[in-house]
Amino acid sequence: MSPAGxxxxxxxxxxxxxxxxxxxxxxxxxxxxxxxxxxxxxxxxMVQLLQIGWFSLPVVGLTALFTGGALALxxxxxxxxxxxxxxxxxIVAIGMVRELGPVLGGLMVAARVASSIAxxxxxxxxxxQIDALVTLSTNPIKYLAVPRVLAATLAVPVLVAVxxxxxxxxxxxxxxxxxxxxxxxxxxxxxxxxxxxxxxSGLVKGAVFGFIVALxxxxxGMNSGRGAQGVGRATKSAVVAASVLILAANxxxxxxxxxx
Amino acid sequence: MIEIKGVTKAFGPKTVLRGVDxxxxxxxSMVIIGGSGTGKSVLLKCILGLVRPDGGxxxxxxxxxxxxxxxxxxxxxxxxxxxxxLFDSLTVWENVAFRLLRGFQKRPKAxxxxxxxxxxxxxxxxxxxxxxxxxxxSGGMQKRVGLARAIAAAPEIIFFDExxxxxxxxxxxxxxxxxxxxxxxxxxxxMTITHDMTSVRAIADHVAMLHEGVIQWTGxxxxxDATPDPYVQQFIHGRAEGPISAVR
Ligand SMILES: Nc1ncnc2c1ncn2[C@@H]1O[C@H](COP(=O)(O)OP(=O)(O)OP(=O)(O)O)[C@@H](O)[C@H]1O
Ligand SMILES: [Mg+2]
Numbered sequence: 177m178s179p180a181g182x183x184x185x186x187x188x189x190x191x192x193x194x195x196x197x198x199x200x201x202x203x204x205x206x207x208x209x210x211x212x213x214x215x216x217x218x219x220x221x222m223v224q225l226l227q228i229g230w231f232s233l234p235v236v237g238l239t240a241l242f243t244g245g246a247l248a249l250x251x252x253x254x255x256x257x258x259x260x261x262x263x264x265x266x267i268v269a270i271g272m273v274r275e276l277g278p279v280l281g282g283l284m285v286a287a288r289v290a291s292s293i294a295x296x297x298x299x300x301x302x303x304x305q306i307d308a309l310v311t312l313s314t315n316p317i318k319y320l321a322v323p324r325v326l327a328a329t330l331a332v333p334v335l336v337a338v339x340x341x342x343x344x345x346x347x348x349x350x351x352x353x354x355x356x357x358x359x360x361x362x363x364x365x366x367x368x369x370x371x372x373x374x375x376x377s378g379l380v381k382g383a384v385f386g387f388i389v390a391l392x393x394x395x396x397g398m399n400s401g402r403g404a405q406g407v408g409r410a411t412k413s414a415v416v417a418a419s420v421l422i423l424a425a426n427x428x429x430x431x432x433x434x435x436x
Numbered sequence: 437m438i439e440i441k442g443v444t445k446a447f448g449p450k451t452v453l454r455g456v457d458x459x460x461x462x463x464x465s466m467v468i469i470g471g472s473g474t475g476k477s478v479l480l481k482c483i484l485g486l487v488r489p490d491g492g493x494x495x496x497x498x499x500x501x502x503x504x505x506x507x508x509x510x511x512x513x514x515x516x517x518x519x520x521x522l523f524d525s526l527t528v529w530e531n532v533a534f535r536l537l538r539g540f541q542k543r544p545k546a547x548x549x550x551x552x553x554x555x556x557x558x559x560x561x562x563x564x565x566x567x568x569x570x571x572x573x574s575g576g577m578q579k580r581v582g583l584a585r586a587i588a589a590a591p592e593i594i595f596f597d598e599x600x601x602x603x604x605x606x607x608x609x610x611x612x613x614x615x616x617x618x619x620x621x622x623x624x625x626x627m628t629i630t631h632d633m634t635s636v637r638a639i640a641d642h643v644a645m646l647h648e649g650v651i652q653w654t655g656x657x658x659x660x661d662a663t664p665d666p667y668v669q670q671f672i673h674g675r676a677e678g679p680i681s682a683v684r
Pocket of ligand 2: 476477478597
């Protein structure tokens with residue numbers, strides 16, 4: 177391959193990804209700009225809160241329950257190597273509220289919500305429903321994207337809080353039934369050790385992850401290609417992009433919150 | 437008055453419109469005919485700004501539509517999409533009353549519903565369909581709901597993309613009469629795409645034929661049969677032989 181060919185091979189994907197980042201940023205900026213300008217669609221926001229928040233509870237709850245239980249077992253057996261079995265309650269609590277609650281909750285919501293938003297909006301795009309909205313004097317970003325992004329940003333922290341509690345409960349269940357912890361001691365250790373910011377940082381992460389999930393769903397859905405294939409591709413891209421961005425954002429936020 | 441001047445549009449390497457010139461006077465009914473895939477739907481979308489033309493200009497009452505204030509501009513239009521484009525998360529009546537339930541044409545829910553049911557009746561649908569979802573309707577019924585939605589807010593200018601395809605002959609007749617009525621009684625300007633020659637004769641004041649990206653022929657409907665233009669003659673008589681190739 178000629179040197180120019182190599183350069184072109186590197187340059188094109190780099191330019192394309194930069195352009196994509198720019199488009200997503202503009203899309204996000206447009207959504208934020210519309211957030212505080214009328215008309216508002218409170219009914220749409222309520223519907224989306226229900227869809228994104230309430231109906232994600234079982235998935236997020238089960239994920240947290242099993243994760244909390246497994247975490248307790250792991251820390252117990254790991255801690256046994258240096259006689260530190262007693263740290264189980266505090267490590268489970270910290271691990272859940274700081275990391276696993278928001279990250280696993282966010283990933284589960286990405287799987288459930290980013291995909292369904294992208295498929296729904298992609299189908300609307302393909303069947304000209306988005307064009308029809310425009311002809312009916314309704315801004316599709318305002319009517320479709322803003323309520324979803326708002327609802328996800330509000331709902332995911334609540335999901336994370338519920339997930340945290342269930343996860344800690346999972347650890348406690350395993351602790352008292354399988355690891356011979358005293359129930360009262362386990363709970364006291366958990367409560368004494370947790371700080372407000374441990375929980376708060378996880379909730380902030382949740383809000384950011386919720387924003388990412390809905391943003392990716394809306395962006396890929398509204399820019400879906402033509403036909404069923406286009407919708408399928410949009411759905412896949414939304415889930416992949418949301419998941420990767422959640423993990424990247426998690427690292428950055430952890431860096432910001434906990435290193436000083 | 438809508439003036440289309442030298443509008444061009446290409447999708448990638450494929451040129452669809454090569455300089456379309458057409459004028460539609462206010463309060464008249466223009467019917468666009470032309471082979472499948474010649475860009476009729478794209479032309480309507482260009483006027484509405486859903487597709488951005490590559491070149492040329494579109495004027496509404498002398499004003500460039502690309503520079504018009506979007507909300508006020510779109511409020512004057514109604515559009516029936518070729519595929520219906522009903523919102524499947526809303527019931528039939530909420531679809532029809534969409535414009536009446538939000539924005540500056542907003543009115544009380546009960547009143548909007550009443551108007552929706554009245555419009556549904558005009559397209560030959562009974563009030564029981566009002567509370568169904570679009571997915572529960574047949575293709576032809578969806579088309580008619582789309583039509584009811586297009587006319588619900590009594591727009592000045594209405595675009596119908598194949599209003600009678602998929603309908604039985606009786607229902608097609610009802611829809612043709614309705615479109616004619618909207619133009620004659622309400623003074624609306626209509627632009628209709630159709631392949632159905634019965635419809636053309638029933639609806640049109642003027643006819644324009646789009647072929648290979650330009651308006652091949654345009655004139656009053658009365659002159660359509662007598663025109664010597666071989667393209668029009670082939671099209672209206674549905675002949676396989678002629679200047680329009682069968683493979684497109
Ligand atoms: N968004 C788009 N992207 C790429 N190509 C498009 C797009 N929209 C339309 N086309 C192409 O433009 C051409 C004209 O399409 P259009 O839908 O206007 O045809 P039409 O005249 O309405 O045909 P029909 O009578 O079958 O509805 C087609 O070849 C189509 O493939
Ligand atoms: Mg068409």
